Amino acid sequence: GQNIDQPTEMTATEGAIVQINCTYQTSGFNGLFWYQQHAGEAPTFLSYNVLDGLEEKGRFSSFLSRSKGYSYLLLKELQMKDSASYLCAVRDNFSGTYKYIFGTGTRLKVLA
Amino acid sequence: DSGVTQTPKHLITATGQRVTLRCSPRSGDLSVYWYQQSLDQGLQFLIQYYNGEERAKGNILERFSAQQFPDLHSELNLSSLELGDSALYFCASSVGTENTEAFFGQGTRLTVV
Numbered sequence: 001g002q003n004i005d006q007p008t009e010m011t012a013t014e015g016a017i018v019q020i021n022c023t024y025q026t027s028g029f030n031g032l033f034w035y036q037q038h039a040g041e042a043p044t045f046l047s048y049n050v051l052d053g054l055e056e057k058g059r060f061s062s063f064l065s066r067s068k069g070y071s072y073l074l075l076k077e078l079q080m081k082d083s084a085s086y087l088c089a090v091r092d093n094f095s096g097t098y099k100y101i102f103g104t105g106t107r108l109k110v111l112a
Numbered sequence: 113d114s115g116v117t118q119t120p121k122h123l124i125t126a127t128g129q130r131v132t133l134r135c136s137p138r139s140g141d142l143s144v145y146w147y148q149q150s151l152d153q154g155l156q157f158l159i160q161y162y163n164g165e166e167r168a169k170g171n172i173l174e175r176f177s178a179q180q181f182p183d184l185h186s187e188l189n190l191s192s193l194e195l196g197d198s199a200l201y202f203c204a205s206s207v208g209t210e211n212t213e214a215f216f217g218q219g220t221r222l223t224v225v
Contacts, residue, residue: 042219043204
């Protein structure tokens, strides 16, 4: 089957580093995405991984291990504005049909 | 502003009715994606079109249909509406087919009463 798991909530302190994990099970893995969504707003694209390894983009980095079905999003130098939900999503290609599967999101609270 | 325009922003309608949601992608983007977000189910992928052709399909109900027109705007049609269809419907667009960086519109909030 297809499934994505990520923690429901996390709390961290301003200036700290936080790692949000995501594990997935899919039939035909074809890429993993991370999105940020502030309450009441549209999701914003953060990162895309299709090969194993780390992708760094400013304060945000995303890691993928396809053999372990595992990814994480690393946020450094946390700021109050980073308080948001972080969505992990996988593109799955099963028998030539693509679909995107989303986790339920991790709600991150950044405390002063 | 992502450059993706969705109309209307809010829609209230009765059960059994049919509505059409509209999406204009960013200039130059050929792919359009539709998503449904409800409180209890999170973000659900519905369907993707690329340059007028269906490219990917999620668990879209048979009561729902979509299309992408030659000018690349897209419409999502929801029919025989039920209370459970109340949700935020997002459209996103990207340049290519692979959604490596998709930009979301602000969504249409549909309330079925």
